[in-house]
Amino acid sequence: MQAIILAAGMGKRLKELTQNNTKCMVKVNGVSLIDRMIHQIQKQNVERIVIVVGYEREKLKEYIATLGITTPITFIDNPIYDKTNNIYSLSLASNYLCEDDTLLFESDLIFEDSVLDSLVRDPRPTLALVDKYESWMDGTCVKLDKDDNIEAFVPGKKFKFDEIKDYYKTVNIYKFSRDFSKTHYVPFLDAYQKALGENEYYEQVLRVITMLDDPVIKAKRLNGQKWYEIDDIQDLDIATSIFTPDEDEKVALLQSRYGGYWRYPKLLDFCYLVNPYFPPQKLVDEIKANFDTLLRDYPSGMRVNSLLAAKNFSVHQENILVGNGAAELIKSLMERINGKTGFVRPTFDEYPHRYDRAESVDFTPDNRDYNYSVDDLMDYFGDKEIKNLVVVNPDNPSGNYIPKKDLLRLIDWCMKKKINLILDESFADFSDEENNTFIDQEILNKYKNLYVMKSISKSYGVPGLRLGVLASGDTDLIAFMKKNVAIWNINSFAEFYMQIEEKYKKDYSAALVKFRAERARFQGELAEIPGVRVIPSQANFVMVELDKKISPKKLLKKLLTKHSLLIKELTTKTNGRNYLRLAVRDKEDDDRLVAAMKEEVRTFL
Known part of the structure; x- marks a missing residue:
């Protein structure tokens, strides 16, 4: 068996990284793509490696000569690499295809060893390596039958998004038998190129072959093995995090992304917090049906969007403000207040991080559950002469919940002491107490010192829309903040969501009932794991304390690298103590986490 690598292209989309180097010389975690690939191929004991070169060919040849490869290497020059596509590069190596069984590679790939192992060890002689289509992928797709026959090649021009579940x-790694190359591929390659020219792609030849009664070639499906195609700097960035051999670096790189995990299709995110049972499919379909309009048209300005929020929450327009996520509103609000401000720690860091540390007064509950009551807050802050108090209810990460009647006592206390109360109720809908919102016109009218923040992303399961609201009886501050944020601070999709959301209130109520049941079940399953103590939560997450023998950082690393599960460890929030925060997802996902934790926790005990 031999290997053929197509490495003639210019890699223009990598911009300055390929100004003086070939695409395959770009490095991922300090190792070039071609270095990694050739060493992986050599492990398969091939007879020779044939490399088709073009752009910066001499640099590439000289570089490969330094890699210490013992397998014989033959170079084929493509002198018109800038005028042709890869069909011409492969045609230059067609004689080699007919001489031996061949592993065929494009040079812009990075993959783990098991990818190549699975292809080589498969006894079927002619295979196209494929993986289930994911949203980050680009290029040629195929449809398969149950016997791995390729029913159709789907080039980019004929790609249909409503059929992606079948793609x-x-x-771009293949195994061709010598007989397949001689009887099928090379003859069709020659004919196709003569008919349609040299500016085509070799996959199109395979598309024609699959139309034959006996195309010979089958598909080889991957099953979770890691690979990535690197076309641009974003691909390079993601590949760096996927293939870093340093587990600590892998964790840091993924955590620093703060989302965008759809580019990691096998990853389950138990770190960021949403509603697993809302929105319903009908709401999603309604947004899809209006996609073209929403994409092409400007959203309304602040006045109209405040009106929509006012309608949804049954308050007056002058009492509510819409934000590009609650984070935008938190930033604007914290910049507006002044004087000593009280915080409960640990809490959602966006609040204390947005305020002057010298003017911050922290209260930390003196118990292992980090729970506290209104009386605890009033006792602690009673003599601190604060002007503002921030309370997240339920709190993050503890899940501590203060009932509505007690919060009303706290608001009264704050009013008497001329303290502004910033109440974040982003997680309040998940609590067992219903009708607990403080975005209520009567409450806002009575308490001008109350500022109620709510993240629509967290409560309603639409974090991609970036929506949040702030409501208050302080209409002067609301009016100021409306001028302080951009006039188009939310997009058309977010506006349309607010426009239709009211129709789905029954679905939302039903989703919360399902959620509360799953949270209770999830907490029960976690409590059965030795070394794990569950802290009761009223939010859409659960905080757990680990046995002192269990390192939260090491457990996080194991869950991420071995099980593709991302969790939140809380050592920095709890002065080095052994706590985790685990988002509540649906039953299938939660069971996957519980099983992985059972497996890994026992290794510490």
């Missing part, structure tokens, strides 16, 4: 992406 597999070609990995």
